[in-house]
Amino acid sequence: MALKPVTFSADPGDQSWYEASARARLAGLLDAESFQEFIGPEQRMMSPHLPLFDLPRAFDDGMIVGRGRLDGQAVLAAAQEGRFMGGAFGEIHGAKLVGLLRAALAEAPAALLILFDTGGVRLQEANAGETAIAEVMRAIAQVRAAGIPVIGLIGGRAGCYGGGGLIAGTCSRLVVSESGRISVSGPEVIETNKGAEEFDSRDRALVWRTMGGKHRRLLGGADAFVGDTIGAFRDAALTQIAKAPAFDLATLEAEQARLEARLARFGDCHDATEVWGRLGVNDPDAVPGMTTEAFDALLARLPEAPHDAR
Amino acid sequence: MTLAEILTSLFPDGHEVGVADGLVAGHGPFDGKSLAVIGIDGNTPLGIEGACTLAGHVLAVVRAGGDTPILVVVDSDSQRMSRRDELLGLNEYLAHLAKALLLADASGHPTVGLVYGHTAAGAFIATALATRVLAALPGAHPSVMDLPSVARVTKLPLDKLEAMAKTTSVFAPGLDNMVKAGAVHAVLDPETPLGPQIAALIAGIAPDDVRDTLGRDRAGRPQAHAIAARVMREAHGG
Numbered sequence: 226m227a228l229k230p231v232t233f234s235a236d237p238g239d240q241s242w243y244e245a246s247a248r249a250r251l252a253g254l255l256d257a258e259s260f261q262e263f264i265g266p267e268q269r270m271m272s273p274h275l276p277l278f279d280l281p282r283a284f285d286d287g288m289i290v291g292r293g294r295l296d297g298q299a300v301l302a303a304a305q306e307g308r309f310m311g312g313a314f315g316e317i318h319g320a321k322l323v324g325l326l327r328a329a330l331a332e333a334p335a336a337l338l339i340l341f342d343t344g345g346v347r348l349q350e351a352n353a354g355e356t357a358i359a360e361v362m363r364a365i366a367q368v369r370a371a372g373i374p375v376i377g378l379i380g381g382r383a384g385c386y387g388g389g390g391l392i393a394g395t396c397s398r399l400v401v402s403e404s405g406r407i408s409v410s411g412p413e414v415i416e417t418n419k420g421a422e423e424f425d426s427r428d429r430a431l432v433w434r435t436m437g438g439k440h441r442r443l444l445g446g447a448d449a450f451v452g453d454t455i456g457a458f459r460d461a462a463l464t465q466i467a468k469a470p471a472f473d474l475a476t477l478e479a480e481q482a483r484l485e486a487r488l489a490r491f492g493d494c495h496d497a498t499e500v501w502g503r504l505g506v507n508d509p510d511a512v513p514g515m516t517t518e519a520f521d522a523l524l525a526r527l528p529e530a531p532h533d534a535r
Numbered sequence: 536m537t538l539a540e541i542l543t544s545l546f547p548d549g550h551e552v553g554v555a556d557g558l559v560a561g562h563g564p565f566d567g568k569s570l571a572v573i574g575i576d577g578n579t580p581l582g583i584e585g586a587c588t589l590a591g592h593v594l595a596v597v598r599a600g601g602d603t604p605i606l607v608v609v610d611s612d613s614q615r616m617s618r619r620d621e622l623l624g625l626n627e628y629l630a631h632l633a634k635a636l637l638l639a640d641a642s643g644h645p646t647v648g649l650v651y652g653h654t655a656a657g658a659f660i661a662t663a664l665a666t667r668v669l670a671a672l673p674g675a676h677p678s679v680m681d682l683p684s685v686a687r688v689t690k691l692p693l694d695k696l697e698a699m700a701k702t703t704s705v706f707a708p709g710l711d712n713m714v715k716a717g718a719v720h721a722v723l724d725p726e727t728p729l730g731p732q733i734a735a736l737i738a739g740i741a742p743d744d745v746r747d748t749l750g751r752d753r754a755g756r757p758q759a760h761a762i763a764a765r766v767m768r769e770a771h772g773g
Contacts, residue, residue: 263769264762273758274705278691290766301770316705320747320759324766332770346656348689351679351706352716353756355656356746359664359718362630363744366637391660394630409625409657410616417687424618435622446624474597477638480631481594484587484624491623492584500622535627 238456242380243404247304253455255293262291274350283309286317290325298335307342307383315347319357326364336374336466345387358388365395374469379405386411397469400461401438401447408436434497452517479534538576544729560592566734571596574608581658582615586628593635604645609663610652633665640667645737650675668736670721678708704755715755717746
């Protein structure tokens with residue numbers, strides 16, 4: 226992946242999304258000074274379970290939720306801190322997102338944004354995390370059914386794995402950067418369970434082209450591909466809010482058709498480059514090295530845009 | 536109970552539920568109308584094809600209209616762990632199945648899960664945990680991850696984890712611990728007919744997601760409900 230060179234710009238929009246903390250992402254994504262956190266770190270609502278494992282805790286449990294404005298529109302937003310426990314879902318972490326989604330039903334924001342950065346369930350609180358993910362998915366369905374777009378933004382160091390990948394698949398729209406890896410079983414999990422012949426987790430190029438943002442965008446698993454800046458995520462989030470599909474039978478039947486067609490068309494592919502070739506990419510091997518501009522140009526000239534019903 | 540025993544108990548007058556490649560689908564007469572059944576049998580891992588097939592069955596029930604309830608019977612492995620499944624977007628397929636079940640429930644088709652064997656991780660979330668009310672039979676073994684795998688990932692010794700699992704429900708695999716977390720609403724009695732027990736669950740379905748209050752009351756998730764409620768209060772004030 227191509228990381229942005231160090232920038233000396235003071236504009237938060239120019240900062241790297243990948244390198245930024247969850248709080249810095251929120252601060253730069255939303256209108257200046259507009260973010261107001263719920264259950265802030267000063268309240269010290271920390272995991273009741275991690276001390277049993279002699280593990281350090283975080284005052285926010287790695288999940289920051291609150292309200293703010295995006296280009297003047299009232300939104301609710303949640304951000305996972307991938308540097309704490311890999312952004313994994315524990316009891317408090319998950320419950321804050323559940324509460325935010327339930328709040329959306331009452332507060333009717335213009336959108337709810339989820340800044341994913343997660344390895345999935347926090348195993349030290351596995352049952353709480355797993356159940357919270359199920360609660361989050363039910364709540365997202367309700368929020369979407371109420372006509373409120375739920376937009377996922379993915380480009381952090383922990384990626385979006387495990388149950389996080391399922392939540393992402395439940396959102397109305399997804400914005401990814403190249404580092405935005407989305408998958409259920411992570412590379413190490415597949416290798417541990419099925420062997421390095423099935424997936425060599427040390428082959429980083431394989432990881433990026435199997436799970437990374439470019440592949441997800443080409444396949445239709447994400448709706449917008451952006452460069453690694455907070456400003457690019459902000460612009461794309463605004464665009465995607467306006468394109469959010471309804472949560473109804475028509476949308477899910479369109480998704481069913483889209484996913485069935487994908488199986489029929491790419492089911493025998495072994496590598497992402499084969500998928501890209503069948504999509505009409507002339508030089509699949511060049512895709513991983515493409516700049517954002519070149520990749521945008523490639524998307525624009527593909528014979529068919531991926532169907533994006535979700 | 537085996538799947539055959541479950542179906543016989545549910546549908547004493549016969550049914551049209553079949554199993555192919557570990558996937559369960561069909562329907563039977565129930566409570567004066569029809570009960571749709573989908574699921575996974577035989578500790579089968581859930582991959583992209585299986586999730587797609589099951590979601591198609593669920594959407595067909597929604598398309599047909601009415602208020603036919605959907606029973607999701609589960610004895611699965613975890614999600615299928617493979618390069619190919621991830622290459623083709625397993626997260627989308629599993630989420631699609633969960634969304635189909637959530638849509639069905641919201642469209643007037645009560646969804647009931649029944650775990651009668653194993654289930655884990657992403658397969659658990661996409662099936663049983665996506666139903667409105669989740670039941671289990673004694674002997675079922677839902678989990679997030681088995682303890683040897685937890686030991687590998689957390690770098691904790693297995694014997695220490697096994698000892699902790701006896702007293703700490705929040706991370707330990709197994710039915711009792713999932714009941715305490717509020718993920719499983721009820722454990723059914725295999726000695727009495729299942730039909731009336733399932734019908735009672737459907738009749739008692741709460742409009743809201745009650746899993747975090749169950750988790751609080753059963754002491755498996757002491758804080759989740761209070762935290763979610765606090766976020767809602769802070770969002771509403773100020």
